[in-house]
Amino acid sequence: MSFNLFDIASSGVRASSELLQTTSKNITNVNTVGYVRERTEHMTMIDNQVGRGETYRLLNEFAQKQLNRDTSNKTFFDQFVTEAGRVDSLFSQESNSLSTSVNSFFNNIQESLNQPSSSVARSLVMTDAQSLIEQMDRLSGIVIDQQSVVNEQLEIFSDEANNLIQNISTLNNKIAAVDGTSQESGSSSLYNERDKAIRDLSALIDIETLDGPNGSKQIYMGTGEALVMENGTFNLFSLTGDPDPNFKELKLDVQGGKAVPLEVDPSKLKGKIGGLLAFRDDILVPAQNQIGQMGLALADTFNQQNHLGMDADGNLGGDIFNIPEVQAFAYQANTGNGSMTATVEAGKGNELPASDFIVKYSGTNEVEIYPIDNKGEMIKDANGNNLFTTASVDPTTGKVNSQNNTGLDLFGLELTLDMSSTPNIDDQFMVKLNSQASTSLELATNRPEDIALASPIRTANDINNTGAASISAGTVSDVSNFTDTPSLQLSTDSLTLTKSAENPDMFTLTDGVNTSAPFTIDSSGKNIIQQAETAGVLGAITTLTAEEVGFDFNIEGTPAVGDSFTIEANADGFDDNRNGQLLADIQYSNIVRQNVVGNASNNHKTLNQSYTGLVSDIGVVTHQAQTSGAAFTALAEQSEAWYESLSGVNLDEEAANLLRFQQSYAASAQVLSTARAIFDTLLNAAR
Structure with a gap:
């Protein structure tokens, strides 16, 4: 009997000791990150012996996978909101408002209209023009600084992810070495370390796990790409910029170390890396892109209107802003050595969308221009096909513009290929005109006198007119055939329209030397030069077409027979502000193209509307991210609580177990003591 008691007591002491050790380990690791609570269980007593206990981790893999997924979503929005909130705050500040600078610039133009001969008023316009450029540069600087921050953090996060991937692969090998052996139960720290590495990786990217052979875990991205595979093989992240070296793209080193792009939507990538992208x-x-687009649209429109006016020196207006020319980025896969530059074609700034472009050299002296979206993907048309324009290249100058591609939508671009080293067929270039121009706009002049407030033409009713008609102020559409002084490039610098005496509906045009045949003016009285060309009589006084003449005028009211109206070069028109009024009207003109698809007038907005839309879009996207982030934070907290309730250490429960196992140990020890006393008594009795 004493032998049975001794065996039972010894087995009980050992079992209680194992239970106490497990409980002590749980309590000791209560604050250890990634520790999974353990439990020791024993088989039913056989032959007076309690089986050796088996210790295992209390892990619910479903709860663990759910926690990893929710962690990826939470860190995605945490990262996004942190970065976006900073930009939203900066763009919302009054001191950074582009609208304030735009309004101040045009307000001073309005002031100059009241006193066009004032050099002070003109100087204020130039000062505000410089301030407007500096404000655009400041806003662009905010964005560029944030892009640098993104690149730096991408480097850090990708290195961190690579270290975790390698660590998981190493731990897989160690776990495989003890899987199924007597050392497996004592290697729980390896499993805990691997699970923690997997969770840390899920905070960087969205991942899925699969059970592999010998206790290993295979890791895949949520989009399907393999990160950790069987037999210790793994893939790592790298960052490269192709074709723009400053625009880092996430790649995965696969196929024997060859880097290939990850064709993934960042919204599916999740984690901190996905949030950054x-x-x-x-x-x-x-x-x-929108800041650059607004700057280019304003600069080009203002320049073109200034060209149609006359400056304070009595000359035709010139450029007020310098339109930058940027170098296109060549793709690394190009087989040729060709290069390309891009700028806004003069007068086409309102056709430029807020987009980057891929330009493909598709054939001899032919290119295809593809607008791309914010993620670098080609934009689709209504039928789901890639939207692009096929354009011809001037073989002599290498230029691609509307002059050699009449009627095509070139998106406001003027491209120039270096014809000394033309690209090979299918070579591609990326044009980032908007983003590069946002920090490179400059004033073309600092002279207040160069603002062309006056019109190069002026009109007048003859003082002897007896009718009730009057001539309009006239409009100027093209000064390419004017001389700089200016001159209308007719036989004389004036043109007279006279109501013909021969017929009540007939008029004649004369430049003082040549006189047209009588022609009829319709009841609208508009665009007299155009009507003269339509009637076939404009050629009597000039070899130019109505478009080339570059100006036109209207007759309003009913003239009497013999009434005449004169339009002439505006010599010495220093106090004239008619072109200045057109410059001021740019503030309320729809000059900023909104969408790539469609170039109609209803696809444009004013400068202030565009900037307001930009600030509003940033605010809306940020607010939506904050709302989504709050929801996923709640889900992550819920998943964390659920996971911890299953796998975390509960001190109350462990304290109760400790007390219970202490009592069990003490009881077994007491039985052991009793068995020893009985055994000693039996021995003494036999002596």
């Missing part, structure tokens, strides 16, 4: 694509890229 989404912030860049949804906030930074459109902001930079």
